[in-house]
Amino acid sequence: MFENHSKSVFNIDPKSIPFNLKKTYFCSLNKTEMLQLQTIREKKDEIITALKKRNIDASSLVNGVLELDEKRRATQTRLDNTLAESNKLSKEIGMLFKSGKAQEANQLKEKTGTLKETSKTLGEELGSISEALQSLLYQIPNAPHESVPAGNTEEDNEEIFKEGDVPELATDALPHWELAKKYDIIDFELGVKITGAGFPVYKGKGARLQRALISYFLDKNAEAGYTEMQVPHLVNEASGYGTGQLPDKEGQMYHVTADDLYLIPTAEVPVTNLLRDEILAESDFPIQYTAYTPCFRREAGSYGAHVRGLNRLHQFDKVEIVRVEHPDKSYEALDAMVEHVKGILRDLKLPYRILRLCGGDLGFTSALTYDFEVFSTAQDRWLEISSVSNFETYQANRLKLRYKDENGKSQLAHTLNGSSLALPRVLAGILENYQTAEGIKIPEVLVPYCGFDIID
């Protein structure tokens, strides 16, 4: 059932990357944007075409942006000219006072009144135009990479790789939530008591196995050159905007209103924001971070048959990898991340497949995403356990994460991230695929981390 497909699917020609930007552009109010305005100006039609893959018609949005952009620049110019004039007058007044010509100075003063008024009006106008422009820009998702297949739903995702053997289980094989109860390693009801649904309590060997997985993942990532970071689990609003969770996914994050902080939905947010407002040297690349954090998701509106057990939780653990790359190298880096995650799943001997997400399923901020899914035998279904994405300049633009190119110019870097891995579904996969009559066997690579080789 699982045969290897060609590896060549990951060999993407960097020249094929769309919107590989040559110039940066930031609006005068120093706020961040999403797709770069400069790019929209230069490649309007390409962007609209690319966004069609997401099944959205962005033409009115894009046209609105361009219109406001033009208006903004015109207003800015008028304001600049007004300010230039009053600056000049002020200097003259200063000189006159210095040379004792107070009378002449006072005469000049009278001329400044209208200039002041004009610049105030223009400033307000500029402010509201910029704000409107900003809110339009925030509504445009990233342009998909050209390799992204068209499509609406997860049905249209493209399976590009499959590997591993599905174990032959006894006919009375149990799903993980039954196993969790049988061996008393995860208690969902206890979690309901102290918090609510979706907050399981891990017990004994279950807790130990989870900790073993975290350590194992972190060690593997460190081996591959990722620097381990421990980061806050609450982030401020600016961080949420930086990586694109805000304003798009406002309702999906837990918001601590008393302090206006958000519980992180993924380590991606604090880790990528470590580099917000930074200007790197080219020699800093590649930047590779890994972090273990709990992740908190409200999962508003997602109820139904597939949320049992560990399949969908409000709090879960995840080890994340984040990379910041030179634009020319980011797709190479994406390949490397995919290979890295493959290596971990091979070690764990879990059957898995890789999907290239279609336009309709692609995350708002991503240009290209590969999902990893583990086959959960007892449930007879695929479970998403990793998502590896290249955001190109989309996040960097919001983060103002730049580097100096060989000409000394600031350019936006590319950001990428991926799970390596999301714990609960890996755990579910292990419990279900490794169950035997004697108990649940522990994958060999985890035994040293667990200190036991079977849960019975």
Added chain:
RNA sequence: GGAGGAAUGGCAGAGUGGUCGAAUGCGGCAGUCUUGAAAACUGUUGAGGGUCACACCUCCGGGGGUUCGAAUCCCUCUUCCUCCGCCA
């Protein structure tokens, strides 16, 4: 939580109403010298907007105000430091 002090360019650190986008030092980059390196010397070196390119505009923790004019004065928020209290 209470009382004080502070926030300036990559870093350190001047500047208390006018030609200050900001002295000076360190660091970085380029050059001279050198077989090479170091040292020394010379030049250069913040981020954005705007323009074909200039001009020009904005930014001295954030926001607001006073003034013809603000890094400098006032208000406010945030952060950091010192002392006291409390505490894992």
